[in-house]
Amino acid sequence: MQADLQWRWTYKPPSGSAVLWRSACAISDLPGLDWLVPDAAEHRLVYFSAAGLPQWDYQVRLGFDFSPAGVCQVTNHALWVTDWRLGRIECRSVFGHSLGRAPPLPEGACRSPADICSTREGHLLLTDLSSSRLYRLDAEGRHLATIELGKGDRPLRPSYVDCCHDNGFIAVSDIENGRAAVLNPRGDLLAFLWAASTEDEPQQPFGLRFDASGRHVLLCDSGAHRVARHSLEGAFVDAPISGGQIKPESAETAAWRPRGLACSGSPANGICVVAAGSQGRDSLHCFGRLP
Numbered sequence: 001m002q003a004d005l006q007w008r009w010t011y012k013p014p015s016g017s018a019v020l021w022r023s024a025c026a027i028s029d030l031p032g033l034d035w036l037v038p039d040a041a042e043h044r045l046v047y048f049s050a051a052g053l054p055q056w057d058y059q060v061r062l063g064f065d066f067s068p069a070g071v072c073q074v075t076n077h078a079l080w081v082t083d084w085r086l087g088r089i090e091c092r093s094v095f096g097h098s099l100g101r102a103p104p105l106p107e108g109a110c111r112s113p114a115d116i117c118s119t120r121e122g123h124l125l126l127t128d129l130s131s132s133r134l135y136r137l138d139a140e141g142r143h144l145a146t147i148e149l150g151k152g153d154r155p156l157r158p159s160y161v162d163c164c165h166d167n168g169f170i171a172v173s174d175i176e177n178g179r180a181a182v183l184n185p186r187g188d189l190l191a192f193l194w195a196a197s198t199e200d201e202p203q204q205p206f207g208l209r210f211d212a213s214g215r216h217v218l219l220c221d222s223g224a225h226r227v228a229r230h231s232l233e234g235a236f237v238d239a240p241i242s243g244g245q246i247k248p249e250s251a252e253t254a255a256w257r258p259r260g261l262a263c264s265g266s267p268a269n270g271i272c273v274v275a276a277g278s279q280g281r282d283s284l285h286c287f288g289r290l291p
Helices: none
Strands: 006-011 035-039 043-048 068-074 077-082 087-095 098-101 113-118 125-127 134-139 144-150 160-163 170-174 180-185 190-191 205-210 216-221 226-231 236-242 257-262 271-276 283-288
Touching: 006 134, 006 180, 043 068, 077 113, 087 113, 125 160, 134 160, 170 205, 180 205, 180 216, 226 257
Parallel strands: 068 113, 113 160, 160 205, 205 257
Antiparallel strands: 006 283, 035 043, 068 077, 077 087, 087 098, 113 125, 125 134, 134 144, 160 170, 170 180, 180 190, 205 216, 216 226, 226 236, 257 271, 271 283
16 A cells, blocks of 8 residues: 555535534445445444445434444444444444444443444454543453553543554544554553654544554544554654545645545555535545556
8 A cells, every 4th residue: 555545436425415424434244335434414324335336225224313423343244333422332233233232331431432443352442532541342342441541731532543453553543632643552652643844743633544554554634634644653654645636626625624534454445534524515535546
């Protein structure tokens, strides 16, 4: 993935419809269903094909009071989904059937669950917008450990999270304080994402993912209208994705605001990026190496 990434396609919801997309998940072993996007406005999960077509026959309806924020696939048959409004975490089959809620966490823990990801051990990592903690859960959603992310005036308050399945490193973004960091498998801080020049410093970090190589972190920098690539030591490498790559070019693409992304394990499928739009016009974009 070191070669420049090319824009492939963009999907925008039809006029008159409003969506709220802030994250995305790459899906494996479900033919024709390659990407999954939580839609908090319509209380559902929407599958997309590799060609960028929504697969409405397979959308997952979550219930009128469920506002999905993060989602991850843990097996070929199961997904974990967070509901940030009502503070709950549910397991669903890939086609929507409820497989049960996570058992209660310690009292007062995780009042606003946001993002969720799987680890190389098959566990789950969960962020909490109301605290400076990550929660480690087993595959059944049972609490295993609480990871404190610092104390003092500016502790990390994790919003998005990802875990590298090769080395166990963890990446988190802190929207409230405008920063992102790499942690070791125990949750100890290794490095903040940084750049040698001021113009390359993260401005408004949102979603992030380890790339397919496991050697870099891809960060949605909404303030700089791009996806930046950083080393595991935190150093800025380059910006392989920007709004200027999207066709046709417009004032909207120039002010592109990426919020979440997903990296496919297959180079053929590339990277999908969710971008915020005005008046409920969020959009989905795919980038990759062209054949």
